[in-house]
Amino acid sequence: MSTEALVRLAGERVDHRFKGLPPDADGLTVGELAAQRRNLFTDGFATPVLALSAERLEHNLRLMETYATRHGLAFAPHGKTSMAPQLFHRQLEHGAWGITLAVPHQVRVARAFGIRRAFLANELVDPAALRWVATELAADPSFRFICYVDSVRGVELMDAALEGAARPVDVVVELGAGEGARTGVRTEAECLAVADAVAATDTLRLVGVAGYEGEVPQADPERVRAWLTRLVALAVDLDKAGRFGQAEEIVVSAGGSAWFDSVAEVFAGIPELSVPVLKLLRSGAYVSHDDGHYRKVTPFNRVPEEGALEPAFRLWAQVVSRPTPEQAFVNAGKRDAAHDLDLPSAQVVRRDGVERPATGIEVTRLSDQHAWLSTAPGAELEVGDWVGLGLSHPCTSFDKWPLIPVAEADGTVVDYVRTFF
Template sequence: MAAEALARLAEERVDHRFKGLPPDAAGRTVGELAAERRNLFTGGFATPVLALSAERLEHNLRLMETYAERHGLAFAPHGKTSMAPQLFRRQIEHGAWGITLAVPHQVWVAREFGVRRVFLANELVDAAALRRLAAELAADPGFRFVCYVDSVRGVELMDAALDGAARPVDVVVELAAGDGARTGVRTEAGCAAVADAVAASRSLRLVGVAGYEGEVPQATGERVRAWLRRLTALAAAFDEAGRFDDVEEIVVSAGGSAWFDTVAEVFAELPALSRPVLKLLRSGAYVSHDDGHYRRLTPFNRVPEEGALEPAFRLWAQVVSRPSPDQGFLNAGKRDAAHDLDLPVAQVVRRDGVERPAAGVEVTGLSDQHTWLRTDPEADLEVGDWVGLGLSHPCTSFDKWQLIPVAEADGTVVDYVRTYF
């Protein structure tokens, strides 16, 4: 079923829904277009066009696979970064335990494409979604689902919606990363109260604890480490109290894309518990990495001997206006480029098949469909030039493009990644 669903992606017709693709490709299937192996720069692609580097994507997949293995971690990368079933498949092929998601729609996408293990990093209290979840669990004994709980009220709502479900829903108590952080229970006493509510429910089963260290206020290594030790201590306390006596393994989970080295360090300190422990890392932005926020914060900057992720995205846009020597405009804007954390970075200029560094070219702003450039006197930039932009924050790059070319270093497009946001 999963293979069939993925195969159907290649049968989808290219049409007006997909930005940047060659106009003369309309009517072809995605598979037919991929088989043509067109060149991104000479094959008729229209700007703006976002591309993924085939080589860098593969490098990042392999690097995080070996990192998780080396540190004894299971890996459930956050799929909301890409919402791309083809990338889910490749992540699982590279050793991922499953996929982390955030909302029910994302779960249904993952299930449609055969994902067997889902970690939902949210409390799920929507009755309609819970009923569908119960049906999915009943229909597929091999489907494993785990989600957060962070309130007694949430547990009560879940239990009511799941009344009569054939299988219990596995849950982990979410420990908040501190006062003023995002979701989660603020105190250990509050976590115990939520765990008591789960124990009293008919339809839920407590399997562990979890949280997100990226929300630690004014995060530093010391503060993140201290919060993670609270999380592992909570797991140990719950285990000592017999809260996991009915489970086969205990789930302890954390790990965004900025502090996974600290997660690995603290999880390695966890003492033996009464059951095997699934130490589940959830970093997701690694798959494409970026040229801004995560490039600055990646743990590999702190531990370079572990390797280095490589930015795999590049947005190509064209100079459409050069109204003055110190100003230029590209035909890409907020609809095309991530801009919630950092502006794009002008990296290269391409003219007549020749690529050179974008010396003296700086992105200063984005309009809906324009990139604002400031150009120094030495900048060699003309109307018609292609400019390659590095992007920050993969989560808001993937969501702007439904079909993304995957290109080799020479520009040969070898595949297309379909996204579902």
């Protein structure tokens, strides 16, 4: 099923839906356009256009595969970062256990492209979505689905929606990251009550504990490690109390893209439990990385001997106005560039096939379709120049571009990544 679905992506026709692609490619299939190996800069691509670096994408995939293996972690990268089935499968090829998703619709996308293991890092109480999950589990014995629970009420709603289901739905108790954090049970006593509620049903099976350390208030290494230690202790206590009696393995899961070094450190100390433990890391932003938020907080900054992720995105825009010596405007704005965490950063200027650093050029503001550039004295910039922008926050970068060229360093486009929202 996965191969057939990916082939259908390659058979999709190129047209006006996909911004940045060459207008003269209309009517070609995506596969036919990829086979032409056009050059991003000289073969008709129109600005603005977002591109992924083929080399950096492969580097990041290999690096996290190596990291997870080195630290004895299973890996279910968070698909909400990209929602790109081609990247899901590349991650699986690089050793991923499965894919993490955030909402039921994303699980449906993953299933449509053959993903057999889905971890929903969220509570699920919607009856229609739960019935769909039950149907998928009944139809496919190889499908593994896990989601959060964090309340007795939530367990009751799930149980009611799943009445008569052929297979129980696997759940993990979500431990909240602290007062003022997002979802999750706040105390260990409440965790036990939720676990007891799950045990009282025939429709759910408790298989572990999980949470998101990125929500720890005023997160720093000590606070994050303290919360992760609580998470591990919760798994140990629930196991001693026999709450995982039906589980074939115990899932202990955490790991956003800012603190996975702390996850690896604390999870290394998980003791032997009654059944094997699946130490499941969920970091997802690594696949494209970025030039803003995640570049600042990546654990590889703290542990450089582990390697370094490389920003794989670059948004190319064109200078369309240079009204004063201190100001310029390019034709990419909020609808093109991720801007929810940091503004884009001007990296390079391209003119007549030659690239140079964007020295003295800064993005100061975004309008819907323009980026405002401040240009220092001596900054060389003309109308018609292409400006390569680095982006922050991969999630909202992927969301803005339904078909993204994957280009080699010389500009040769070797593939196109289809995204879903």
